[in-house]
Amino acid sequence: METETKSVGLGRIDAFARRLGPAWLAGAIAAGPATMVSLLVAGASFGYALLWVVVLSAVLGTVAQYLAMRLGLLTEAGIVAVVDEHLGSGWAWVLVIDAVLAAGLAQLVIMKTVADVSATIVAGADVGIAVLADPRFWGVLWALALALGLAGGGYRLAEIGAKLLVSLVVLAFVGSAIIVPIEPGAAATGLDPEIPAGVGGAVVAAGVLGGAVHITLVTMQSYTMRARGWTERDLGIATFDVVSSMLVAFGLFSLAIFLVAASVLPEAGLDPESIDQVQAARALGPVAGDHATWLFLLGLWGAAVSTLGGNTIVPPYLLADKLDWEQSVEDPRYRTALVAVALASAGGAFLEGAFFQLLVLVLAFGLVGTPFALVVILVLLNDPDVVPETNSTAANLGGLVLVAVATVLAAEFVRGELDTIADPTSAFVVAFAAATALATVALAGRGVRDRFGRT
Secondary structure, eight states: HHHHHHHHHHHHHHHHHHHHHHHHHHHHHHHHHHHHHHHHHHHHHHHTTTTTHHHHHHHHHHHHHHHHHHHHHHHOHHHHHHHHHTTHHHHHHHHHHHHHHHHHHHHHHHHHHHHHHHHHHHHHTSSSSSSGGHHHHHHHHHHHHHHHHHHHOHHHHHHHHHHHHHHHHHHHHHHHHHOOOOOOHHHHHHTSSSOOOSSTTTHHHHHHHHHHSOHHHHHHHHHHHHHHHOGGGGHHHHHHHIIIIIIIHHHHEEEEEEHHHHHTGGGTTTOTTTOOOHHGGGHHHHHHGGGHHHHHHHHHHHHHHHHHHHHHHHHHHHHHHHHOOSSSSHHHHHHHHHHHHHHHGGGGGGGOOOOHHHHHHHHHHHHHHHHHHHHHHHHTTTHHHHHOOOHHHHHHHHHHHHHHHHHHHHHHHHHHHTTOOOOOOOHHOOOHHHHHHHHHHHHHHHHHHHHHHOO
């Protein structure tokens, strides 16, 4: 009898574990190359000073995914379709454009990362074929593989292999965190919420938070809910899914990488403005020794490849939801959009600059557009015409804190871009920030007016 009870208990746990997944997909994308690099740059540049942002990113990332999850469960529809129906087509297009710009820029930089690291690995292997050491060759090759794989459903194997490599590197960082001499007293000073002075402090802080609180993550959550067929009845497992993936797994991932970087890299005397993948690999020296560079490069490559596939589907998915296409490769319009995004990503390999710095920048840029998406979710979750059960006071308070922190760090980043507004890139960031800020204020005003009007 006791054996049967244990068997039933284990069976229930196994069945429960098998149902997990949607938020883990978001967590896997969050734990991509941009987040990994942002954490390494934060530790190498400022020691433990940005520990508070690292902790906050896991907490607020959990809040963001929880709110997005509730919207998906309660409406049983994609976020763009819900916005289109209840707020209007104009607001739906603003959300689509916001997310597509953030995802599109990320796509280019992630592809540059894949191409550059592929070329570096081949060059290190000394195969003797010059073209194989050219990142542009790898950019075109990976874009073709991405288009054919996603359109034909054959990209899954590459993603599985890449995730295994990422897992290996994460375990290496966890091992290093146990071995390296982390000073608890010095680390505790990093819990003081202050952005360090110096070059790039605001950018790096925005990049770290942007790894967990990003518009692509919160917009895609409703679609992953639908893919699993989850409804309001699945709130318990969905909440556990979010907490276990973002707060626990992603939180440990972030803390391990940051603490190791903050303990090891500043002692190496690296220049934060020119740190590259080979220098960053020193963080794994305590556990990998002479193999640290190869292990880190393979892990970074795996993180980029696995994130590349997930990020590619974001623009076509949102566009399909807005234009009422079937979100499947069976629909030629969706398949065409998917192939177009995949092929266009080849342009990332031709970008100038070091991908290490670009990855941090792309997360900071994504954070600029995120408050609008968060306000969209809060407005919808407080409308009884949209959801059968509106947000609790605690959920609204958490959402408002989330919006406030994201807005402040994004504003600090944009303020830095004002100093170089003559540069086309900075000018675009400032213009994008101004447009999304106006949209966010207007939508928030509408939400408050409607709420008090009903009251």
